[in-house]
Amino acid sequence: MAEAAGLREHRFVRLPDLREASDIPETVFEGLPPTYIPLRNPIFYSFAASYAEETGASVIVGGHNKDDAEVFEDVSDEFFSRLQGALRAGSVRLRRQRLQILRPLRRRTKAEVLKLASAVGVPFELTWSCHKDGQSHCMSCAGCASRIQAFSEARLSDPLTSAHRKIT
Numbered sequence: 001m002a003e004a005a006g007l008r009e010h011r012f013v014r015l016p017d018l019r020e021a022s023d024i025p026e027t028v029f030e031g032l033p034p035t036y037i038p039l040r041n042p043i044f045y046s047f048a049a050s051y052a053e054e055t056g057a058s059v060i061v062g063g064h065n066k067d068d069a070e071v072f073e074d075v076s077d078e079f080f081s082r083l084q085g086a087l088r089a090g091s092v093r094l095r096r097q098r099l100q101i102l103r104p105l106r107r108r109t110k111a112e113v114l115k116l117a118s119a120v121g122v123p124f125e126l127t128w129s130c131h132k133d134g135q136s137h138c139m140s141c142a143g144c145a146s147r148i149q150a151f152s153e154a155r156l157s158d159p160l161t162s163a164h165r166k167i168t
């Protein structure tokens with residue numbers, strides 16, 4: 001996807017010690033799905049801010065949608081406002097760059113995001129929604145189920161679902 005978008009650099013960050021709520025015994029994460037990874041967004045955005053400080057970037061763009069904000073507190077407007085302030089407070093360079101965290105999809109549901117993506121020609125066959133690692137989507141995990149539901153709500157055809165049906 002990054003290559004298709006023509007990015008100048010695409011850096012991978014590996015976080016093998018992060019665990020999903022369902023993999024953490026005897027801990028209750030009230031109101032959160034079993035796929036919740038404790039406070040992952042501060043971690044992800046800290047990596048992005050580190051990269052921004054390194055490269056001089058002044059914007060970090062997050063792809064969170066309205067549906068995410070209804071479930072996860074670390075996707076709220078208040079959280080991002082304070083995080084942006086904290087990151088600027090922690091770095092002269094980020095302050096000078098006036099680092100901004102933008103979330104242009106935050107007022108749209110996942111189905112609305114799909115409609116927008118379709119309108120601008122996003123290659124859905126290159127996107128990844130599955131919570132599992134592998135060569136193809138499992139089409140049964142929570143991420144895949146959410147994808148299937150969103151494509152259905154948006155009344156769009158998912159090339160991955162079509163491909164999966166041909167294989168099975």
Ligand SMILES: [Zn+2]
Nearest residue numbers: 130138141144
């Ligand atoms: Zn899956």
